Amino acid sequence: DAGVIQSPRHEVTEMGQEVTLRCKPISGHNSLFWYRQTMMRGLELLIYFNNNVPIDDSGMPEDRFSAKMPNASFSTLKIQPSEPRDSAVYFCASSLGGAQPQHFGDGTRLSIL
């Protein structure tokens, strides 16, 4: 079975550009999570969806960040405009909800120059 698929794996772009990260959750999973990992702050939850509806976006750093889940098989995390401090590894995870384990993708390593 395919796991959580994230794209791109690596992204290098200049400050001020729009960045879009993509995630395909495991089929049948109804919860989707976006995390960010940096050396300074570790792994942080940004936002999560249940049945395509955003439930908690309190971890989203500021208005430059937005996330959407137009259907059960696709989600995007957008940063506009990007800044060097957004450089991090961004992970997407999905689960069946409740106490069920989350399955993580391989992450997108984002570098903003």
Place this chain on the structure above:
Amino acid sequence: DAKTTQPNSMESNEEEPVHLPCNHSTISGTDYIHWYRQLPSQGPEYVIHGLTSNVNNRMASLAIAEDRKSSTLILHRATLRDAAVYYCIPTEWAAGNKLTFGGGTRVLVKP
């Protein structure tokens, strides 16, 4: 969120057991105890979870104290592939199973 305390790092020899402690004294009665690990350059990986009883799976065992204020993840025979950061995470399932990662324990396995 319940706060957790884990040692920063632990070392083990290959094929020996590893016991990873976690204190979560502020855990609520409905919080599950999840353990995840993160291998170098990979996303976190689920290891095991439990509520009150001890749990076993193919990866590890989870021993939960009777008062639930602490737990221990047991890797029965460490391999080089088990070198990773291990995170203990109390999780309120009713809150959507959000994971709040702390610093974790970095496990080093020596051949």
